[in-house]
Amino acid sequence: MVGSAGHGDTSAGAQVVTASILVIGDEILSGRTADVNVAHIARRLDDCGIRLREVRIVPDAQDRIVGALGALRGAYDYVFTTGGIGPTHDDITADAVAACFNVAIFVDPRAVDELRKRYSEDELTPARMRMARIPNGAALIENEVSAAPGFMIGNVIVMAGVPRIMQAMLERVLPRLRHGARMLSLSLTVPRPEGEVASPLAETQSRCPDVAIGSYPFVEADGRLAVNIVLRGPDAQRLQRVADALAGSLGELGIAVESCSQS
Amino acid sequence: MVGSAGHGDTSAGAQVVTASILVIGDEILSGRTADVNVAHIARRLDDCGIRLREVRIVPDAQDRIVGALGALRGAYDYVFTTGGIGPTHDDITADAVAACFNVAIFVDPRAVDELRKRYSEDELTPARMRMARIPNGAALIENEVSAAPGFMIGNVIVMAGVPRIMQAMLERVLPRLRHGARMLSLSLTVPRPEGEVASPLAETQSRCPDVAIGSYPFVEADGRLAVNIVLRGPDAQRLQRVADALAGSLGELGIAVESCSQS
Numbered sequence: 001m002v003g004s005a006g007h008g009d010t011s012a013g014a015q016v017v018t019a020s021i022l023v024i025g026d027e028i029l030s031g032r033t034a035d036v037n038v039a040h041i042a043r044r045l046d047d048c049g050i051r052l053r054e055v056r057i058v059p060d061a062q063d064r065i066v067g068a069l070g071a072l073r074g075a076y077d078y079v080f081t082t083g084g085i086g087p088t089h090d091d092i093t094a095d096a097v098a099a100c101f102n103v104a105i106f107v108d109p110r111a112v113d114e115l116r117k118r119y120s121e122d123e124l125t126p127a128r129m130r131m132a133r134i135p136n137g138a139a140l141i142e143n144e145v146s147a148a149p150g151f152m153i154g155n156v157i158v159m160a161g162v163p164r165i166m167q168a169m170l171e172r173v174l175p176r177l178r179h180g181a182r183m184l185s186l187s188l189t190v191p192r193p194e195g196e197v198a199s200p201l202a203e204t205q206s207r208c209p210d211v212a213i214g215s216y217p218f219v220e221a222d223g224r225l226a227v228n229i230v231l232r233g234p235d236a237q238r239l240q241r242v243a244d245a246l247a248g249s250l251g252e253l254g255i256a257v258e259s260c261s262q263s
Numbered sequence: 264m265v266g267s268a269g270h271g272d273t274s275a276g277a278q279v280v281t282a283s284i285l286v287i288g289d290e291i292l293s294g295r296t297a298d299v300n301v302a303h304i305a306r307r308l309d310d311c312g313i314r315l316r317e318v319r320i321v322p323d324a325q326d327r328i329v330g331a332l333g334a335l336r337g338a339y340d341y342v343f344t345t346g347g348i349g350p351t352h353d354d355i356t357a358d359a360v361a362a363c364f365n366v367a368i369f370v371d372p373r374a375v376d377e378l379r380k381r382y383s384e385d386e387l388t389p390a391r392m393r394m395a396r397i398p399n400g401a402a403l404i405e406n407e408v409s410a411a412p413g414f415m416i417g418n419v420i421v422m423a424g425v426p427r428i429m430q431a432m433l434e435r436v437l438p439r440l441r442h443g444a445r446m447l448s449l450s451l452t453v454p455r456p457e458g459e460v461a462s463p464l465a466e467t468q469s470r471c472p473d474v475a476i477g478s479y480p481f482v483e484a485d486g487r488l489a490v491n492i493v494l495r496g497p498d499a500q501r502l503q504r505v506a507d508a509l510a511g512s513l514g515e516l517g518i519a520v521e522s523c524s525q526s
Contacts, residue, residue, distance in 0.1 A: 026477055029315045031305030032448070032493060033479065038320070042294030052292045054327075057301070057318035060477070064317075087458040088478040089465035127461030146488070164482050185295065195350040198390030202352035214289050214323070215351040216296065219427050225409070230295060 017050045017180035020072040023057040024065055024083040024093055025161055037082045037166050044170060049180035050078065060084055065096035073100070073156055078177060080170075083161030085150065087127040094151075097158055098135035108134035111149050118147035139176075143168040152176070186231045186239040189259045190250065193217070193225040200249035201229065204242065211242045226258075236262065280313045280443035283335040286320040287328055287346040287356050288424055300345045300429050307433060312443035313341065323347055328359035336363070336419055341440060343433075346424030348413065350390040357414075360421055361398035371397035374412050381410035402439075406431040415439070449494045449502040452522045453513065456480070456488040463512035464492065467505065474505045489521075499525065 021041055027033040038055055045052050053076055058064040065084075072079045084093030098105035111132035115124060131148040134140065141150035141157070143165055150159045150169040159169040190197055194217040205213045211233040220226050229246070231239050239262070247257045284304055290296040301318055308315050316339055321327040328347075335342045347356030361368035374395035378387060394411040397403065404413035404420070406428055413422045413432040422432040453460055457480040468476045474496045483489050492509070494502050502525070510520045 023318075026475070027479055027493065028301075029305060029318070030446070030448070030495065031302060031307075031309045031315070034299075034302035036297075038291075039294060039297035042292060044294075046294045052294070053322060055286075055292070055318070055320035059316060086478065086480055087461040089461070089468050090477055123458075125458055125462070128458040130461070131458070145482070162480055162482065183293070185293070195388055195391040195394070198350040198352070198393070199388070205352050212289070214353055215349065216290055217349055217425055219408070219425065230290065232293065
């Protein structure tokens with residue numbers, strides 16, 4: 001519903017903070033691993049009033065990472081990357097980020113200190129030391145699960161791909177970011193096919209352009225089609241008024257709303 | 264591991280067929296709905312020897328859909344879109360695709376025939392007729408779940424967002440596409456942190472550049488770090504030989520492979 005991808009949009013006077021996600025990993029594209037990080041990050045950003053506007057998934061190939069990162073970091077306030085910061089030969093995210101920012105990358109003593117919290121000197125193999133290679137000028141993002149840190153450079157936040165580690169890093173970094181006005185949502189479930197509610201929905205949307213109205217069909221357990229109607233906006237009272245008006249229009253067509261929940 | 268995004272690459276003499284996915288939907292970006300279509304499509308493309316090389320998720324905004332579609336359809340053999348072809352005001356994918364191909368869009372009698380299989384004349388409301396709007400020159404992709412068809416125009420395959428409907432459309436369209444040499448994979452599970460296997464992995468990868476070796480750490484139920492090593496290539500015997508060599512190198516370091524499976 002919201003078309004602009006730019007920085008610093010304003011909506012109802014509140015500053016809009018935008019973000020994108022870059023998932024890096026052959027294993028997601030081959031279907032071997034189902035990504036669960038996007039859904040988690042999307043929910044947490046929504047909690048913080050940060051609007052996720054685009055996601056890209058690319059392979060473990062430097063040119064592809066650099067290309068996508070260049071496009072995303074110019075278009076959104078923040079870019080979150082997941083994957084490719086481990087100790088093995090296919091972990092090339094840190095190098096790609098350094099190339100994208102045109103900065104040097106070296107073993108960072110602060111990152112080595114983090115690794116020492118977990119590993120003895122014997123265990124600090126060259127492979128593990130690879131996880132301490134951080135682009136020049138980046139701030140570390142510690143994590144208590146694996147000890148190997150992520151980092152933030154400019155508006156790019158680089159995190160692990162393993163969900164538990166990624167989640168720990170995300171919680172560390174979210175308080176450091178600008179947050180926006182939280183989008184509230186109000187969902188109506190209607191046990192009818194989407195086609196039967198389309199006309200009152202379109203009418204309500206055109207009368208109330210300040211509330212984003214989405215319509216999400218689903219198949220019920222018994223095979224019947226139903227629809228979730230989701231109203232989104234920053235003002236709870238306004239959402240409730242628009243929902244009441246919509247329920248009224250549906251009622252005129254003999255269509256009852258099954259449930260209504262606000263979040 | 265595989266860097267090129269272009270059409271018609273050749274690898275070991277076999278033609279490589281490439282694809283991308285464009286997921287369209289505010290509900291995925293807001294975190295309200297977790298996408299499950301990417302993982303499903305990725306697995307089915309892998310079965311068909313079609314290499315998925317990029318995924319993008321964009322909002323329900325025409326400029327964003329047209330922009331992403333333009334980039335993807337120029338870079339890959341096929342683009343699969345999901346979402347935004349229902350009957351409501353926020354379903355704008357068909358219009359965006361028509362705009363991208365610069366063709367007219369109108370109510371297609373073939374699509375109306377499909378809808379008539381499910382709906383009586385009374386039930387064919389203007390909203391439902393909206394689902395019969397198909398860009399000029401497109402081939403329909405029938406589906407038995409909802410009756411409303413998807414379509415294929417040029418190298419772009421337009422499917423529903425509801426997983427059951429999308430899956431039905433995907434099975435209809437896959438036989439019409441070019442398939443490539445199937446990538447086989449062989450997975451080794453090693454109950455040790457990734458850092459301990461990195462050196463033999465890198466060594467094996469540099470000796471065997473024809474096999475793509477990926478390393479995917481995970482956290483075991485008891486909290487210990489372990490790693491799946493995945494070898495991918497078109498030749499099963501070659502994969503097995505490389506896996507045996509790798510297991511040998513790991514054995515020299517006192518590291519045993521816990522399980523090995525081919526698919």
